Amino acid sequence: MNAASFYAKAPKHLVAVDCIIFGFDEGRLKLLIMQRKVAPMAGEWSLVGGFVQEDESTDEAAGRVLEHTTGLDDIYMNQLHCYGNVNRDTGARV
Numbered sequence: 147m148n149a150a151s152f153y154a155k156a157p158k159h160l161v162a163v164d165c166i167i168f169g170f171d172e173g174r175l176k177l178l179i180m181q182r183k184v185a186p187m188a189g190e191w192s193l194v195g196g197f198v199q200e201d202e203s204t205d206e207a208a209g210r211v212l213e214h215t216t217g218l219d220d221i222y223m224n225q226l227h228c229y230g231n232v233n234r235d236t237g238a239r240v
Contacts, residue, residue: 159239159240160197160238160239160240161197161198161204161207161240162195162196162197162198162235162240163195163196163197163198163204163207163208163211164193164194164195165178165193165194165195165208165211165212165223166193166226167194167212167216167218178193178194178216179191179192179193179194180192180194180215185237186235186236186237187236194211194212194215194216195211196210196211196214196215204225205223205225208223209223
């Protein structure tokens with residue numbers, strides 16, 4: 147069996163990144179959140195996030211999403227955790 151046919155039978159999943167951005171304002175710790183523009187849960191408060199493209203790593207995706215959404219770039223970022231519960235996202239298997 148060649149690799150292409152082996153992977154063709156594997157389930158496909160969406161991979162997403164969320165950026166948890168902390169800052170200080172007059173000595174108080176702040177968390178960057180924004181209102182979702184798309185369903186599910188449009189209008190609800192959310193972390194800055196988006197989907198990983200086929201040609202990028204999760205680190206590259208986080209940088210792209212953050213810069214596109216906020217204009218912030220070239221800042222220190224570190225992967226904190228990976229979440230994978232089957233029903234954690236109401237929109238799809240992510």
